[in-house]
Structures are given as structure tokens and as C-alpha cells.
Amino acid sequence: MAVPAGRASGQRFTGLSILVTGAAxxxxxxxxxxxxxxxxRVTLADLDATxxxxxxxxxxxxxxxxxxxxxxxEDVERAVAExxxxxxxxxxxxxxxxxxxxxxxxxxxxxxxxxxxxxxxVLGAAAVLKHSLPRxxxxxxxxxxxxxxSVAGSAHMAPYVASKHALLGLTRVASREVAAxxxxxxxxxxxxxHGRMMQRIESGxxxxxxxxxxxxxxxxxxxxxxxxxxxxxxxxxxxxEAGFVAGTGLLMDGGRLA
Amino acid sequence: MTRTSAAGGGGSxxxxxEVAFVTGAGSGIGRSCAVALxxxxxxxxxxxxxxxxxxEVAAVTGQPDNFRRLDVSDPRGVEAAVADTVDRLGPxxxxxxxAGVGVPTPYRTAEVSDEExxxxxxxxxxxxxxxxxxxxxxxxxxxxxxxxxxGSIVNMGxxxxxxxxxxxxxxxxxxxxxxxxxxxxxxEYARDGIRVNLVTPGYVDTAISPRTDEEKxxxxxxxxxxxxxxxxxxxGAVCFLASADASFVTGAHYSVDGGFxxx
Numbered sequence: 001m002a003v004p005a006g007r008a009s010g011q012r013f014t015g016l017s018i019l020v021t022g023a024a025x026x027x028x029x030x031x032x033x034x035x036x037x038x039x040x041r042v043t044l045a046d047l048d049a050t051x052x053x054x055x056x057x058x059x060x061x062x063x064x065x066x067x068x069x070x071x072x073x074e075d076v077e078r079a080v081a082e083x084x085x086x087x088x089x090x091x092x093x094x095x096x097x098x099x100x101x102x103x104x105x106x107x108x109x110x111x112x113x114x115x116x117x118x119x120x121x122v123l124g125a126a127a128v129l130k131h132s133l134p135r136x137x138x139x140x141x142x143x144x145x146x147x148x149x150s151v152a153g154s155a156h157m158a159p160y161v162a163s164k165h166a167l168l169g170l171t172r173v174a175s176r177e178v179a180a181x182x183x184x185x186x187x188x189x190x191x192x193x194h195g196r197m198m199q200r201i202e203s204g205x206x207x208x209x210x211x212x213x214x215x216x217x218x219x220x221x222x223x224x225x226x227x228x229x230x231x232x233x234x235x236x237x238x239x240x241e242a243g244f245v246a247g248t249g250l251l252m253d254g255g256r257l258a
Numbered sequence: 259m260t261r262t263s264a265a266g267g268g269g270s271x272x273x274x275x276e277v278a279f280v281t282g283a284g285s286g287i288g289r290s291c292a293v294a295l296x297x298x299x300x301x302x303x304x305x306x307x308x309x310x311x312x313x314e315v316a317a318v319t320g321q322p323d324n325f326r327r328l329d330v331s332d333p334r335g336v337e338a339a340v341a342d343t344v345d346r347l348g349p350x351x352x353x354x355x356x357a358g359v360g361v362p363t364p365y366r367t368a369e370v371s372d373e374e375x376x377x378x379x380x381x382x383x384x385x386x387x388x389x390x391x392x393x394x395x396x397x398x399x400x401x402x403x404x405x406x407x408x409g410s411i412v413n414m415g416x417x418x419x420x421x422x423x424x425x426x427x428x429x430x431x432x433x434x435x436x437x438x439x440x441x442x443x444x445x446e447y448a449r450d451g452i453r454v455n456l457v458t459p460g461y462v463d464t465a466i467s468p469r470t471d472e473e474k475x476x477x478x479x480x481x482x483x484x485x486x487x488x489x490x491x492x493x494g495a496v497c498f499l500a501s502a503d504a505s506f507v508t509g510a511h512y513s514v515d516g517g518f519x520x521x
Contacts, residue, residue, distance in 0.1 A: 172520040179482035179517045191506070225506040232503035236271075241494035244460065244487040247517035251510040255448040258441040258509020 014039030017087030022097035043083035070124030121163035138182030175247030191253030271501030274299030282357030284311025290489035330385030364425025382432035407451030444509030460515030483516030
């Protein structure tokens with residue numbers, strides 16, 4: 001049985017070792033905090049060493065910071081090794097590092113910046129899978145940060161949309177490769193999330209254009225998802241409650257794509 | 259670690275204060291859902307075509323009076339059951355539309371009689387429609403409760419909602435249709451704070467589908483995880499979708515299929 005009964009409610013991760021990439025970001029840090037609150041030992045990986053160290057200090061002895069550039073394979077390898085050393089193994093990964101990339105029409109694309117988005121969002125995630133999957137045993141889980149952009153297009157967001165489509169493909173392939181030994185690879189597919197990334201995209205600070213995602217027919221008049229709502233879905237997927245959920249992305253978009 | 263490594267127990271999604279209506283709850287997936295909803299604090303009305311089975315499950319949930327016989331293919335019966343639930347237990351905030359019939363012996367499309375088509379569709383599609391219609395109507399009377407909205411409806415799909423199951427054109431057709439029903443209803447009532455989602459399980463190891471070990475192994479092998487689901491694993495996803503943890507999830511289908519569809 002993949003869902004043992006009897007663990008106290010709200011302590012789904014007691015004693016488990018989880019690696020979180022993009023841990024300095026809004027979603028990554030919130031997931032890390034929630035995991036620590038539910039008893040996990042969490043290894044925090046991010047490019048931003050300053051924020052990462054602050055976060056580790058806040059989270060206390062259950063958190064360990066490893067400054068990591070996911071586009072550098074040696075960094076990823078070290079982050080995984082440190083997670084194993086810090087917490088005596090590896091049981092889950094929140095493969096979350098990513099950027100929104102340049103916003104603007106395809107006719108104005110800077111292809112080098114497009115490539116950089118793919119290096120971070122796709123190859124970075126692939127490197128994390130490459131080095132973490134061998135360390136996960138039956139019951140282990142990887143949750144990747146996809147997006148509604150994994151299954152739908154959005155004007156002026158070509159690099160991001162292409163990268164998130166690719167990430168879902170990677171999720172399905174990785175799942176098929178490790179499912180037989182009881183390791184699950186899944187993705188969360190949130191719509192736009194209320195936070196800094198959407199502020200940058202909507203204000204034009206991420207490139208030559210802007211993009212918006214208002215959908216007044218959706219839940220609560222088209223509001224964005226909250227970080228807390230993404231956290232809930234990530235923890236569900238990492239937990240044994242989702243013990244038969246594999247190779248799939250779970251939409252949470254307020255009905256945007258219904 | 260063993261299988262439980264990134265795993266855990268009771269889950270974080272509290273359902274205290276919710277009133278849940280579950281169909282087909284006398285056995286299998288529905289029974290697991292009723293038990294799991296109750297364990298998370300919900301008041302649960304257990305309904306089933308078999309009153310004896312419903313009574314027995316109600317006893318297991320610790321709410322022995324909360325059961326009634328229900329044939330979901332009867333629209334008036336469904337309306338009466340939902341109304342009775344609200345009268346006895348309070349405003350309806352969670353519904354799990356799980357009642358369904360299977361195809362005991364595989365057949366091909368040209369062999370399906372009118373009667374067989376109606377037998378499966380009257381429960382697996384009409385039944386879900388009857389329930390959703392009555393439940394939405396009841397939930398629209400609820401006050402908004404912030405992120406908890408007015409209510410959450412979870413329909414039971416199948417991998418047959420997404421891919422064609424050879425030998426089961428009736429079942430596949432109904433389960434595909436329920437995906438459409440789920441999305442259309444979700445789109446219509448999102449702004450009213452009513453969420454509607456579909457869980458699409460792979461093959462589940464239940465007592466009502468007795469199988470030899472060989473059959474189980476063959477069916478399990480169709481899932482990349484190499485096994486059948488336990489009913490409790492479907493109930494975990496249902497409880498998540500029912501709870502405020504899924505407050506931004508509507509119009510979605512959540513696959514709980516061990517990678518069967520990988521979509």
C-alpha cells in the first residue's frame with residue numbers, strides 16, 4: 001500500500017529529504033517552508049546565494065543551502081550529493097528553477113535569450129532529473145513546475161511557452177523510465193500566479209512586449225492563483241496521497257482552459 | 259527507503275465542516291472516498307444502489323445514520339436524495355459522483371445492443387448529469403466561503419475518459435462525455451464559486467472486480483507503474499480536489515493512473 005495510514009495530519013514528510021531548486025523564488029521558498037513545517041529536511045538550491053542563505057537561516061536546522069546554477073551540470077550534481085549527505089538520502093525533488101524569459105513577439109525574438117530560457121527551464125530540469133532519479137527509491141517523487149503554458153499558447157511568450165511544453169514532455173518521458181521501480185514524476189500546471197513574475201511580464205519589464213492573462217469567466221472573476229495554492233498542489237503530488245499519480249501534469253488554473 | 263519514502267499519511271486537507279454526498283459509495287472507489295472524506299472531518303451521506311452496502315459503509319465512517327439507497331439513473335430519485343442530504347446534514351458543499359457500471363465481458367461496437375448501450379449510458383452519463391444538476395442547484399444556495407467557495411464537485415472518470423478502451427465502447431463513450439460535462443459545468447459555475455473536476459483513475463484493485471492474480475498482473479502491466487491502483491489512492495486525489503487546498507482547481511482532470519495515459 002502506497003498510502004500508509006496513521007501519519008499525523010499535516011506531517012506528511014517527517015524525516016524525508018527533499019531537494020528544492022529555484023528555492024529563492026516565491027514558489028520555491030514557499031514550498032521549502034511548507035515542507036520544513038511538515039517535517040522534511042530540505043536542501044535549497046538556487047542561483048541567488050544571498051537570498052538562499054537568508055532563507056536557510058529562517059528555516060533553521062532542517063534546511064541546507066547549496067548555491068546552484070542549474071545550467072552547470074557539476075553544480076546540479078553537487079546539489080544532489082549535498083542533499084543526500086545533509087539528510088541521509090533523497091526522497092523527493094521539487095524541480096522548480098525557471099525564468100519567464102524575454103516577453104515580446106516572435107518577430108522580435110532574440111534567439112540567444114531564447115536559448116538561455118531553454119538552458120535554464122529545460123536543460124536545467126533535465127540535469128536535475130539526470131542526477132536525482134538514480135538516488136530516488138520506490139516511493140520517491142519528482143514534481144516539476146510546469147504551467148498552463150505547458151499545454152496552451154500565450155502571445156508574446158514564445159520562449160517560456162516552448163520551454164514549459166518541453167518540460168511536460170520531459171515529465172512524461174522521465175515518468176515512463178522510472179515508474180516501474182515506483183518513482184513518480186509529475187508536474188503542476190498553474191495558470192498565472194500572483195507574484196513578482198507576473199508583475200514583470202505585465203509591466204513590460206521582461207522585454208519589448210507585455211502579456212496579460214485576464215480571464216473574467218474563470219474562478220473568482222479571473223484572479224490569479226496564489227502561491228499558497230501552488231504549494232498545496234506540490235505537496236499533494238510529493239506525498240504518498242498521490243501514490244498512483246505519475247507522468248501527468250495537474251492543471252490549477254481556475255477553469256481558464258476548461 | 260521503502261515505497262513510503264516521499265510518502266505520508268493522513269494528508270493535510272481538512273474537510274471539517276463540509277457536507278459530502280457520495281454516489282456508488284457502497285463498495286470500491288466510492289467506499290474509499292466516503293471513508294476518507296469522513297476521516298478528514300466531513301459529514302458524509304453514503305448512497306448506493308444497494309441499501310445494505312450503503313448502510314454498512316455508513317457504519318464504517320462512524321456516521322451510521324447517513325446512508326440511503328440511490329439509483330442515479332432516476333432523476334427524481336437523485337433530486338430527492340440531494341434534498342434529503344441538505345435537510346438532514348446541512349448545506350451540501352462536496353459531491354463525489356462515482357456511481358457507475360462496468361462492462362463485464364468485452365464486446366465490439368457492432369455487437370452492442372440498444373439495451374446494453376442504455377444500461378451503461380443511463381448510469382455512467384445520465385446518472386452523473388442528474389447528480390451534477392441537483393448538486394449545483396443545491397450549492398448555488400450556499401453562501402460564498404472565501405476560497406472554499408460554494409462547493410466542490412468531483413466526478414469519477416477513467417483512463418477511458420482520455421483513451422479508447424477496446425471492448426468497452428459504451429463505457430469509453432460515457433467516460434469521455436463526463437469529461438465534457440465536467441469542463442462545461444466548471445466553466446459555467448466558476449464565477450459562482452463552484453468547482454467541478456474529474457479524477458481519471460487507471461484500473462483499480464477492488465473487491466467488486468474479482469480478478470485472478472494473473473489477470474491483476476496483466477492489467478497492472480498496462481500501467482507504467484506496473485500495478486493496479488488501490489482504492490485509497492483514488493480517494494486521496496478526490497479529497498485533495500474536494501478541499502480548499504485545491505481552491506484554484508476547476509475544469510481539470512486529474513489522472514491517477516500510474517502513468518497509463520501520461521497526459
